Amino acid sequence: MNTLIILPYALLSYAIGMGALCYLMLFLQNLWLPKTIDSGSSADLAFGLTVNLTMLVIYLTVHSVMARPWFKAWWTRIVPPALERSTYILISGTTLFLLIALWQPLTGTIWRVDHNVSAALIYGLYAIGWGLMVSATFHIDHFSFFGLRQAWTWALKKAPRPTVFTARYLYGVTRHPISLGWLIVFWATPQMSVGHVLMALVCSSYIFIVTPIEEADLIRELGETYREYRKQVPAFLPFRR
Template identity: 45%
Template structure:
């Protein structure tokens, strides 16, 4: 029982760290955070124009995003999951993945080097529309996690199952709500949040381009794993439902099975 309680506490701490990183991400990408956001920092003299060492800023920012991408994808692959399953209990694996992802995000926020040179700037109705799309993106990403199983996705379901001594079972294949019109609504939400901004700077553009490239690449590996797991069921789902850009005017899907998890997320 002590071990089961420790697993649950570990999962709760991991989820709390994720919550902090997610809430900070809202302000970081939207430039609402003090002291550090994607374009502004009160502890670095680079709020206007650009950093003293532009090349160094680009290298640091790319390294930070690469660190997140490598961890987020490598730990999601079946081979890695088989390897660490030899010494890490199944009930802890998802929480560990969530914890490490969240800590790397917090490191990125802390060490990010803003490059505030302007690329575009809008005002009036156009600015408000972009702000609306930005927050719609975050809403879609968060809501889509609840359309599948939010607590399974972030390790809490596994920890509570371990506490009860129950077997951690898989889930059936469903396509609820947004998953009927797009295969990866969580990633679609992130793309909207990253690109929809009334003030695009060089640093923000670097962030958006790098993360878009990562999402598109990671989805290829994720879909390969899903085909291996669900076979023809997922291949039919792929043919019927687009990956990121929804087709709103199509006939209703009849397949009600489990949607894919977001790119890089281990099952």
């Protein structure tokens, strides 16, 4: 594997993954973009639901399956281990861009907050959700989480850094700060449309379904360490068991 390929590939994957997340940040709030969650004429309800649900299922399935240990074990027979995480980020970012591009607006209003102060507070909560997610990635090694460290380590011909379990910082008050951040950003909006609530419901359901699966994987990997951690730290809401 050529260093001239692996490092640009990892950087490109990072740029696409981060670019998709940054676009989503504005997309969900209908801010400053030509294509947002409610932009354009409202689609026929049946057609819009079919397209949107199909794209959500594709994105979430890819996102979940590629993160499973059994898939990684098979996938790294095809993709070099140093590029496994970068490839995951690349595919995840690409499918998120595809979801956004094909999203059908369903603009019926579920709720609308017109009071300026209340709307500002909701936007503030939305920003907190994104801040929570970004901060959490640095608490577990942001650069490994997005595949850059693996590529850089390989290029320097160093041994891969072992995955280290951490219960510090945000992970000391909630087991899943990234998932908590997602729950906040999907629901914190001053104007909730039918299309937006569809995405929020599907993605929230996904989080609650997949979290026990992820924790089962962690128990198999970490054993009693993670069992004790589960007893001491709540899953989502800080300071609540």
